[in-house]
Amino acid sequence: MRCPSCGSDNCHIIEEVESRQKGFGFFKGCCGYLILGPIGWLCGLCGMGESHTSKKAFWICNHCGRKFRV
Numbered sequence: 001m002r003c004p005s006c007g008s009d010n011c012h013i014i015e016e017v018e019s020r021q022k023g024f025g026f027f028k029g030c031c032g033y034l035i036l037g038p039i040g041w042l043c044g045l046c047g048m049g050e051s052h053t054s055k056k057a058f059w060i061c062n063h064c065g066r067k068f069r070v
C-alpha cells in the first residue's frame, strides 16, 4: 500500500472495531414492540448485540503519519 500523501510504501494497517449495540438494540426493541407488542419488545432487546459491530481498517503512513482508508 502506498501513501496517497507522500507516496511512501512504508505503511502499516490498523483495525478499529465500532460498536453500536445500545442504539440498535433499542431501535430493534421499538420495532418489535410496534409489530408484536411487549413480547416483541423483549425479543428485540434480547437480540441486540448480534451483528452490530463493524470493523474498519485504516492504513497509517510511517513516513508522514497520514491515515487513510483501504
Ligand SMILES: [Zn+2]
Pocket (backbone or CB within 6 Å): 003, 004, 005, 006, 007, 008, 061, 062, 063, 064, 065, 066
Ligand atoms: Zn505518507
